[in-house]
Amino acid sequence: MRRFAPNACLVIVLAASGVCARADENKTDGGSSASLAPRARIECSIKRKSGEPVDPPSTAAIPRNESFVASEHFKEGIAPTAPVKISWLGATFVRRFAVKAEPVDDTSLQTHVLNKSSNAAEILGQLGVRAESRLADIWCLLTLQANGETGALQTSSAPNIFFVRDGVGELGVVDALWGGAGWEIGASPVGNQRAWTSGTRVFSR
Template identity: 75%
Template sequence: MRGLALNPCLVLILALWGFSASADENKPNGSSASLAPSARIECSLKRKPGEPFDPPSTSAIPQTDAFVAGEHFKEDIAPTAPVKISWLGATFVRRFAVKVETADDASLQAYLLKNPSNAAEIIGELGTRGESKLADIWCLLKLQANGESGALQTNSTPNIFFVRDGAGDLAVIDALWGGAGWEIGASPVGSQQAWTRGTRIFSR
């Protein structure tokens, strides 16, 4: 009789254990991107390095011009190249070479990735401020055309940007210094590729 009396308690314990296990299974997988804000970089295609920078919001006359991606992003490691680029990915060329943007003065925020995370997790943490422009990337590349030290990392850790392609779809652009020149690729935001800890992210 004692054994039968304990059965309702045992059933209750098992039910609670099963609910707890189910709740654990339904928890989101992976960790937050955990972005650590780093330096803010002012960059302009209109001014030479060292000239005063006025953010677009405070400029009396906005400094704007057309930026044609295909005229700038080219594989070229000659000493005369405006930016040494040793490799352009096929996806980048297909999605971005035809894009035309308005080039303006940019104030970019840099972040360091504290945990391995995919693009969706990173953009989820950045929110609406996460997007950049091809002109922003080119502006930073020109400051480190030959792999000099600067805002962009020049070790084996990538620099990434979230940019809309010629069709208006958001993608990830990564830039890595390869020794002879910059290597630039592109991938979908929905890719499950995990960007490594220490990846530097730039946004407006």
């Protein structure tokens, strides 16, 4: 059971080759710690520049004084006109995360590749205080690869994961996987013992 956007001055810096790996949702790992290898740092912005026209409205950037409202952007839809093709939104993501509103800011994320099958708690232990990112950060990266293009997010069968606080402030894992027709966006608790397999791409501040 697997699932399966504003265009301003979007800039991406990639300094490493992509990683291809297969996601295995059921495998568990007896290791005691995660093994993360740092990759490129990503820069992205969904803030509208002063005087920039709002055309078309569905893909316009967000004014600096407005909030990023997750439910207005994370929507299922794979039509050619969709700002980001999303073929599936998980029920947990919709319930816990789509209710959020966040400030609009520039995105700067560090990418890592997971070299060892590890659960969320183990990965958090290595990332430390810079582990958290935001839904607006995820959305910004998705707009750069709206149709599954090559970029910071993996578009193989391997997932991309982010640690984000939900609508009540509880930290959770949001994962994005390109499913062929569109992005599949899910979420799970950080206490879940699911092992994220080697090759998973991890994003942090």
